[in-house]
Amino acid sequence: MTASGKTTPGSVFGTVVSILNGAGSLLIVGITLLICADILGRSLFGVPVAGVAEIVSLSIVAIVFLQLGHAIRSGALARTDIFLSAIRRRSRPCAALLDAVFCLMAAILFAVLLYGSWERLIDAWSSSEHVGVYGLFVVPVWPVRAVVVLGSAVAALQFGLLFRRNLLSAFKSPPAGEGGPK
Numbered sequence: 001m002t003a004s005g006k007t008t009p010g011s012v013f014g015t016v017v018s019i020l021n022g023a024g025s026l027l028i029v030g031i032t033l034l035i036c037a038d039i040l041g042r043s044l045f046g047v048p049v050a051g052v053a054e055i056v057s058l059s060i061v062a063i064v065f066l067q068l069g070h071a072i073r074s075g076a077l078a079r080t081d082i083f084l085s086a087i088r089r090r091s092r093p094c095a096a097l098l099d100a101v102f103c104l105m106a107a108i109l110f111a112v113l114l115y116g117s118w119e120r121l122i123d124a125w126s127s128s129e130h131v132g133v134y135g136l137f138v139v140p141v142w143p144v145r146a147v148v149v150l151g152s153a154v155a156a157l158q159f160g161l162l163f164r165r166n167l168l169s170a171f172k173s174p175p176a177g178e179g180g181p182k
Helices: 012-045 052-073 082-090 092-126 142-171
Strands: 130-133 137-140
Touching: 012 052, 012 142, 052 130, 052 137, 052 142, 082 092, 092 142
Parallel strands: none
Antiparallel strands: 130 137
């Protein structure tokens, strides 16, 4: 992990996050092509591609959880920090401490999501849960549930790393010349 709290691209965790992000991007390209094929099939031949709605709905969930770790790691996760920015101008340690609390709460939230999703993954696997219509198109649900479990684990770990970074930042001495608020 670098001083900024981001994992370095060469780290194992950074590589996993990058691979998951890339898989999410490929899935976006794949469902885009699938939707285009469905549109062309309907328009030109009067025959839709079976299962497009099911695949797209499952893929959207998978894409979110595949790319979540990268969004957190790169600081691209949407959040409002007007309040935190005002505090940061007055006291960087206080802002870092509040950021640490945010990251700890987020890590706990994703750990709870991981815990709750694990049983649903096992149930989907053991019961061969699927979506679609037999005879027309069916797709298993367990791969998407597995992506939710994996994405939740990566998000919890990434927030844990950011919690550690912010906590250390909150309690370290400022460099010479940055004595605090002016």
